[in-house]
Amino acid sequence: MAPPVFRTENLTKVYDTGKVKVHALAGVDLELYEGELTVLLGPSGSGKSTLLNILGGLDTATSGRVWFRDLELTGMGDRQLTAYRRDHVGFVFQFYNLVASLTARENVQLVTDVSKHPMRPAEALALVGLEPRLDHFPAELSGGEQQRVAIARAIAKRPEVLLCDEPTGALDSKTGVQVLEALQRVNDELGTATVVITHNAMIRKMAHRVLRFQDGRISSVETNDTRLAPSEIEW
Numbered sequence: 001m002a003p004p005v006f007r008t009e010n011l012t013k014v015y016d017t018g019k020v021k022v023h024a025l026a027g028v029d030l031e032l033y034e035g036e037l038t039v040l041l042g043p044s045g046s047g048k049s050t051l052l053n054i055l056g057g058l059d060t061a062t063s064g065r066v067w068f069r070d071l072e073l074t075g076m077g078d079r080q081l082t083a084y085r086r087d088h089v090g091f092v093f094q095f096y097n098l099v100a101s102l103t104a105r106e107n108v109q110l111v112t113d114v115s116k117h118p119m120r121p122a123e124a125l126a127l128v129g130l131e132p133r134l135d136h137f138p139a140e141l142s143g144g145e146q147q148r149v150a151i152a153r154a155i156a157k158r159p160e161v162l163l164c165d166e167p168t169g170a171l172d173s174k175t176g177v178q179v180l181e182a183l184q185r186v187n188d189e190l191g192t193a194t195v196v197i198t199h200n201a202m203i204r205k206m207a208h209r210v211l212r213f214q215d216g217r218i219s220s221v222e223t224n225d226t227r228l229a230p231s232e233i234e235w
């Protein structure tokens, strides 16, 4: 088996708010692999976003270790983490954060202009099914289309990992499925290791693996022998 893309060892995160200490991660050991689509499930506050933010170099652990391939993220300073994010990681969040005054193509171009080996913005937008909407502004696009622009923006630099925090959280079932189809296609065609946090348990059915969180720990790991296509998922 190929070595993992991510590996963590007894990862902990404690938020010290002065009055109380919140143990957001209480010892997480995991490995995530190339080409794998992993869904993270678990109740609110169980540590999913904290883990995603540490994997993506947006936050740092309190103790334990985390590696992206051979690169140890724990102990890196801000500049190194910024370079790591820029070179290797794509993020998709619940809210799309597109620039309202720029078209879909221009929003993606913001990233391709500063990336080392980007795809063309039109190519990234075609991968998420938005070829006919290249020159539309965000306000002229549906929520699902805007989220697909955000996915195109995240993948246009050809990141090795795509980290998604509630990517369908603001969408109804029909538009949400289109977003899941875009994520699936990126995972299939580019082999991007993809992590999706969701509160929608149905989405676990399209994953290769499902990690459930409880109180800052992984409480179970499931592997799907048969996966459902996004079009077979409804909520």
Ligand SMILES: Nc1ncnc2c1ncn2[C@@H]1O[C@H](COP(=O)(O)OP(=O)(O)OP(=O)(O)O)[C@@H](O)[C@H]1O
Pocket (backbone or CB within 6 Å): 015, 016, 017, 022, 023, 024, 042, 043, 044, 045, 046, 047, 048, 049, 050, 051, 213
């Ligand atoms: N910046 C912070 N300061 C203090 N506590 C925090 C901070 N960020 C997260 N927490 C706490 O850490 C715990 C884990 O939060 P986290 O956002 O990782 O959970 P989650 O599983 O992603 O939840 P949700 O599904 O609601 O997004 C929670 O108790 C949360 O309140």
